[in-house]
Amino acid sequence: MVASWDACLKCTLCVTQCPVVSVNGDFAGPKALGPEWYRAWQGGRHEVSRHVQDCTFCQLCEAACPVGVPVAHLIMEHKARAASQVGSRERLRDAILARPHWVGRWSRVSRVPAVVRRFGRLSVSVRFPKRRWSRVPDLGEPLAPPRGTVGLFQDCYSQAYDPELVAMARALLRLWGYTVIPVPQRLTCCGAAASAAGRPALATSLARRLWPELNEALSGCEALVTLNATCDGTLREEWPLYADLSLSRPVQPFDVIAAEAPPIFWERLESVGSGDGVWVTHTTCRGKVARGDGHLTVLALRAGYQTVVPADAACCGAGGSYAFKAEHEATSEALVAALKRQVAEEGSVQGIMTDSGTCALHIEDATGVATRHPAYWLYQRYGQYLTKKEAGDHERT
Ligand code: SF4
Ligand code: SF4
Numbered sequence: 105m106v107a108s109w110d111a112c113l114k115c116t117l118c119v120t121q122c123p124v125v126s127v128n129g130d131f132a133g134p135k136a137l138g139p140e141w142y143r144a145w146q147g148g149r150h151e152v153s154r155h156v157q158d159c160t161f162c163q164l165c166e167a168a169c170p171v172g173v174p175v176a177h178l179i180m181e182h183k184a185r186a187a188s189q190v191g192s193r194e195r196l197r198d199a200i201l202a203r204p205h206w207v208g209r210w211s212r213v214s215r216v217p218a219v220v221r222r223f224g225r226l227s228v229s230v231r232f233p234k235r236r237w238s239r240v241p242d243l244g245e246p247l248a249p250p251r252g253t254v255g256l257f258q259d260c261y262s263q264a265y266d267p268e269l270v271a272m273a274r275a276l277l278r279l280w281g282y283t284v285i286p287v288p289q290r291l292t293c294c295g296a297a298a299s300a301a302g303r304p305a306l307a308t309s310l311a312r313r314l315w316p317e318l319n320e321a322l323s324g325c326e327a328l329v330t331l332n333a334t335c336d337g338t339l340r341e342e343w344p345l346y347a348d349l350s351l352s353r354p355v356q357p358f359d360v361i362a363a364e365a366p367p368i369f370w371e372r373l374e375s376v377g378s379g380d381g382v383w384v385t386h387t388t389c390r391g392k393v394a395r396g397d398g399h400l401t402v403l404a405l406r407a408g409y410q411t412v413v414p415a416d417a418a419c420c421g422a423g424g425s426y427a428f429k430a431e432h433e434a435t436s437e438a439l440v441a442a443l444k445r446q447v448a449e450e451g452s453v454q455g456i457m458t459d460s461g462t463c464a465l466h467i468e469d470a471t472g473v474a475t476r477h478p479a480y481w482l483y484q485r486y487g488q489y490l491t492k493k494e495a496g497d498h499e500r501t
Contacts (some may be wrong), residue, residue, distance in 0.1 A: 109178055111171045112139035118165035118175050123389075123419040127438035130155045134165035138178035145185070152186035158435055159183070160423035161300035162389035163337075177346070183302020193225050194431075201425040202301040203310075205293040208264025211235045225430045229437075231469050232428075233265040233461070240271035243486055248281035248366040255287045255321055255328040255353070259335040261461040263291055269461075269476075272483035273331055273358060279486070280365045287321040287328070288314060295347070296338040297424050304346065311338075311347040322353045329361050331477060333391030333459040334424060341394065357391070357459065359403050359478055372489045373482070374408040381454030384447065386415035386467060386475075388460040400457050403478055407485055413450065415467075417443040420458075422466035440470040447471040457481055 118134040119125055125133045137156050144151065159179050166176040190198065200206060214234040221228050254277060258270050270286060277284045292314050295307035322328055328351060330336035340355040385400035397414060404412040421439025426432050447453045456475040458464050468475040 108172050108174065109139050109142045112143075112173050113171060115170065117168045117170060118173075121164045121168040121418070123162065123164065123417075123421075123439055124158055124160060124435060128155075128158055128435045131158045131435075134159075134175045134179065137182055138165070138175040139173050141182050142178045150185075152182060152189060154186065154189050156182045156186050157190065157302070158432065160389070160419055160421070160426050160439075162419045162423065163393045164389055164418060167393040180299060180302050180304055184304060187302065191225075193223070194429075197225050197429070198301055198303075201428065202298040202303050202306055203293060204297045204425065205260040205264075205291045208260050208291050211264040221430075227428055227430050227433045227436075229433055230427050231465065233261075233465050235264070236266045236268040238268050240268060240275055240483075243275050243279045243483070244490070246281045247279055247368050250283070251281035252326045253283040253285060253324055254361070255285050255318070255325045257318075257328055257330045257332075257335065257339070257355075258286050258288065259330070259332045259461075260291055260293045262331050266461055266477075269331060269480055273329070273477075273479040276365075276479060276483055276486070277329065277361070280361075280369065282361075285321060285325060288317050290317075292317075294335050294338045295342070296334045299338065299342060299346075300334075300424050300426070307342075308347045311343050311349055315343070315347075315349045315351075319352050322351060325353055327353050327361070328355045330355060330357050331459075331479065332461060333357065333388040333394065337390040337394050357395075359399050359459070362403060362478065362482065363399075363406075369486070370406050370408075373406075373485050376408055376485055376488045376492060378408055378410040381452045382411045382413060382450045383409045384413055384415050384443075384450070384453055384456045384473075386417065386420060386443065386456060386458040386463065388458060388463050389419045391459050392418070400459065400478060404457055404481075407482060413446075415443050415456070415458075416446040420463050420467050420470075422460070422463040424462055427462070427466050436466070437470075440466060443467060444470045447473055455481060 122134050124131045163176040214232050262270050274284045293310050295310035298307035336357050343349040383404050387397045401412050401414050421436035427436040453473050456473050457478050464475040
């Protein structure tokens, strides 16, 4: 698969960065399950670890490796080889969850009976997402002259479960002067979930099916804006490296485009004022791998929130469909425990900002605090500005 697997220095830096190692004693860690396993496999020792599936595919190990061993991707291969060790019900479940666009077709069903969950080897404790849809009014005339056209990537989760978020992001982009084309039009997947589940062939096939449609839609655009850090990393980094596919336009996370919003937008948000509450930002692991931590905190501060703290969790344990699997319940809960503790200690957390729909769901369940994408919070805050302005205008007349 890769040429640099045998460059491993055994320094264990990857192990120190792995969030699962510290909460799951059965998990042997990235060094053992990645390069060491691959070396043994190449040498003819065809053994696999059942617990390799406990990896969330956060890729923090790979980002930490000083010599570029593709640790997480070796683990993805390991998962693929270990698939035969998984029971038949788990295999059926995994085949479905690796295609979240299939699951999304049932997005109006938010309650899955316990008996179905048990039979389907789904977690009995997690909440399944409820479709969020409401009328999302425009935010008024653009604040800047036309700035060109961008594609807005409606990932399968947002398209199926959170069309409200897509509409809010679209309204904000229009306010900032962009013409917006939501893509793709049909419910489909970039392959991120398949990669995480150890199905590289399926991930590549999904990528190849989506690529022509995206490229065609992007021909009149300057960039593709993403709402989910995992899909963002998949389109920008995984596609060229592992599927040999490149998009004709740059892929940019929503917060990067937001940072270039007209100055008057930020001035207006600041004028709303901020209460005494605390705001917590959680950059998902794939966001951290791609761009480091801190960009959501900067965004929240620019939006005028006074007290903003980054979340105390490298990985929240959502891992796409990871938290929905019965055997991951304990690991997933242990991973989000630090964040849960942090929110309880802070005492007056008003909201949590994160760049992934499934992370938002998982964190909101664990902490009881509203957890949403930055586009949601920016939209709400600009709405507060408009309401305040309208009240002021009304008083004056
Ligand atoms: S991808 Fe994440 S969970 Fe998996 S081994 Fe690497 S650091 Fe650990
Ligand atoms: S960080 Fe890289 S070099 Fe160090 S043990 Fe892990 S895979 Fe090997």
